[in-house]
Amino acid sequence: MAGWGGLLEPLRYEFMLRGMAAAVLVGVVCAVIGCYVVLRSMAFMGDALAHAILPGVAVAYLLRGDLLVGALVAAVLVALGIGAISRGGLIKEDTAIGIFFAAALALGVFLMSTARTFAVDLTHILFGDVLGVSVSDLWLMAGLGALVLAAIAVLYKPFLLISFDTVLAATLRWPVELLRAAMLVLLALTIVVSLQTVGVGLVAAMLVTPAATAQLLTRRLPTMMLIAALIGAFSGLAGLYLSYYLNVASGAAIVLVATLLFALAYLFAPQRGILWRRASQA
């Protein structure tokens, strides 16, 4: 890894270029919607949605269909299902999530275990296979990612209001439940986009970690989204370089870079970091 040449060397491989594009894309989209995941305390929901797409992927795999389409259908169904069950008030939301989460994971493994190449495929789905991203995958990911970002930009006011002050949203007669469902569907789309890069096992980290880091560094939502997106993109790139040179799993490397950045912000963030608080107390 000699100087700048070390940064350029992996770029000679086309699969690395595609992988980098995918990693940056996932880093940005996850981080932006992740701001709402963090602010609305939906981390558990994000993790559950990620696991819930397994059966969809499994069915698509067994039918030799498109895995992304299978994941998409499953994720949207589960997002709406959790919303519908918890809205009845009979079961609390986190209980509903817990039930869906485990059941979907079990169903996914159940279906996958009927296939012969079970172990390899399951590993790819659980932990990602960013270097195996094809050009058509990349286009689909870019399209869905752009859709998610555009929706978040257009629905900025309603999403901000249902997250910060549901009561005002309700007095204005804005459809709070519908907006909540729309946010869950966007979250499901984001998870599908991330499937190949970090896998269902680690996507929750990409949703939560960059956003949580950004929250330590700013006091406004638009800046928080921007900083989170930069952190997500940087984690994606740096993680891929790490995986290239150390020959380690790329999804794990990406998440660990994001976690390291969080630790740095937690310690050193101006005003809110641990060290800053210590210093101002002394």
Add this chain to the structure above:
Amino acid sequence: MSFEDGASAHLALEHVTVRYHRRAAPALEDVTVEIAGGAHVAVVGPNGAGKSTLFKALVGLLPVAEGRLRVHGAPPGANKACAAYVPQREDVDWNFPVTVFDVVMMGRYGRLGWLKPAGRADREVVWRSLEQVGMASLARRAIGELSGGQQQRVFLARALAQQPHLLIMDEPFTGVDAGTQQAILDLLDELKQAGVTALISTHDLRLAASRFERVMLLNRRLIAYGAPDKVFTPVRLADAFGGQVLMLPDGAWVVDQCCPPPAHRVLEEA
């Protein structure tokens, strides 16, 4: 029916009953009262008397189970910009990454809708509202960095930015400094000049009696509504506050608990 800016909201309640759930006991029962446009009303009563319930029904957050409730002659929520509701401070997530300016701008959302971006006129209204509550210099602060009184003023400024006909404030004087209390009272005087109807719940009976021309005494049912000296009689206070009122030979003393002690709350939840 038209709702011109500056019009006073006239409230009419006929046998209004409100429940939190369909089969729950009513939190507010059979309330009939008429409040003239432009009146400023202090709403008093013990905990659980239905003050917040009444407010939520007035802005359409809770459905009216029985009876009829009309604001400006229309059902609550028919005109979205008409009523502004200032929530209790503990209902707000103070760690949320928004500035004072951002929060007050939310007061314009009702007029802007989902898509339209804020224009210069909206920003002017926001700045004017911030100046009215003396918070313009702190506009760029994160809301989490404010004191309790300042936080209360921010939400008051947001209500002003809504340019409402009806202002509803839930316990605005609880836990604020004397300066903020005075600022809120001064602002209420200004709003009275502008003809805005206001309903304010408070535990401070002396404040209710001295600064409001109308008081509403609630204890799930309406005990009395009218001028303070007609409403605050020993018999009616005993009706509203029950065991919390202490009668003395020279008059009535009311001992009102603001909040149930924590241990009590835990027991209720267990």
